[in-house]
Amino acid sequence: MAPHKLCMIPGPIEFHEDVLAAMSTPATSHVDPNFVPIFGESIEMVRKVVLSENAQPFIVSGSCTLGWDMMVNLLEQGDEVLALNTGYFGDHFSECLEIYGANITTLKADVGSRPTNDALKEALSSGKKYKMVTVTHVDTSTGVLSDIKAIAETVKSISPETLVVVDGVCSVGSEEIRFDDWKLDIVISGSQKGLGVPPGLSVVVASQQALKVFKTRSSPIVSYYSNWNKWLPIMEAYESRKPAYFATPAVQLIYALHASLKAITSQPMEVRFNEHRKVSSEFRQTIRGLGLKTVAQCEECSANGMTAVWLPEGIEIPQLVPSLASKGVQIAGGILDGLAGKYFRIGHMGISVTEPKRGHIDKVVEALTSSLTELGYKA
Numbered sequence: 001m002a003p004h005k006l007c008m009i010p011g012p013i014e015f016h017e018d019v020l021a022a023m024s025t026p027a028t029s030h031v032d033p034n035f036v037p038i039f040g041e042s043i044e045m046v047r048k049v050v051l052s053e054n055a056q057p058f059i060v061s062g063s064c065t066l067g068w069d070m071m072v073n074l075l076e077q078g079d080e081v082l083a084l085n086t087g088y089f090g091d092h093f094s095e096c097l098e099i100y101g102a103n104i105t106t107l108k109a110d111v112g113s114r115p116t117n118d119a120l121k122e123a124l125s126s127g128k129k130y131k132m133v134t135v136t137h138v139d140t141s142t143g144v145l146s147d148i149k150a151i152a153e154t155v156k157s158i159s160p161e162t163l164v165v166v167d168g169v170c171s172v173g174s175e176e177i178r179f180d181d182w183k184l185d186i187v188i189s190g191s192q193k194g195l196g197v198p199p200g201l202s203v204v205v206a207s208q209q210a211l212k213v214f215k216t217r218s219s220p221i222v223s224y225y226s227n228w229n230k231w232l233p234i235m236e237a238y239e240s241r242k243p244a245y246f247a248t249p250a251v252q253l254i255y256a257l258h259a260s261l262k263a264i265t266s267q268p269m270e271v272r273f274n275e276h277r278k279v280s281s282e283f284r285q286t287i288r289g290l291g292l293k294t295v296a297q298c299e300e301c302s303a304n305g306m307t308a309v310w311l312p313e314g315i316e317i318p319q320l321v322p323s324l325a326s327k328g329v330q331i332a333g334g335i336l337d338g339l340a341g342k343y344f345r346i347g348h349m350g351i352s353v354t355e356p357k358r359g360h361i362d363k364v365v366e367a368l369t370s371s372l373t374e375l376g377y378k379a
């Protein structure tokens, strides 16, 4: 691999050499008999990553935001949506759904925490019939992990028809997700975070209940490219090893996705979840050892694939980020409105976690520690 700064932002993450090599295929037709099973197997492996037997994956060219847009397939004008908000990405997910006619009720937690289950129960019992409850599994702006198992349990016990829609962009591949057992309806993701593939693929998984809502809706879907009437036959065709065309798939990215999913699914998902849990817990301990505080306010609500950390007094992002960059490590500043300059974010996903011999985590900790010291910080 070409020399480069170690990319320790919360996505895109570091790519495995095999994933990059898989992309460098010669020009290949999207209906080539060699490519068709690659696409078909990728669809099947996405299902395995979210531990589902019969959910429907959609793999479509686009960034993860396209997954938000795909909710146009489920929403009709005036539908009520309850949005559980833990940061910037929750705000923008809601902004997207409003474009498609949703009336949003937001349960917003204080920065670093998450809405309580009691607040969710109260909202669901208020008399409003919610079409969907949305939740950002890990809000990449805060590193807060939502308890989607408990949320889905509450939603399905109070209002079984309400769809549980999870933005899993910063969680799929690094956090435990049991799509079927937890009765989730939608998980939205993409290539460049826990799946360890360059940016450019939107990956969305839909339950049979969600597909029923899509198929029985009464108004037309006001979108062309994100319309599941176009994409569902394509996914079904490739999964049954037949070529089909609606819009040209990103052939080389799908080769890369296939290589990464093969590695991810070569062992039980529990192993991967536990590796991420262990590394993130140790990372938070290191942060506390440096006398710093994470944005996430509790251990259970801390993401396993990234950490957001408050800056110490007197040190600013325009000092810290370039200082780490000069040591060959790329980290990210904050993005929360009004607080962006007050904290930094570090990703710990994929091969940086599953292949400790690469030394990525050690390198980011070393660079952070010496940059802080150079900038005058005393723990």
Ligand SMILES: Cc1ncc(COP(=O)(O)O)c(C=O)c1O
Pocket: 011, 063, 064, 065, 066, 089, 136, 138, 139, 140, 141, 167, 168, 169, 170, 190
């Ligand atoms: C939680 C979350 N949702 C959605 C997105 C949007 O993804 P993309 O930038 O790939 O469109 C991001 C991007 O970082 C994210 O972290």
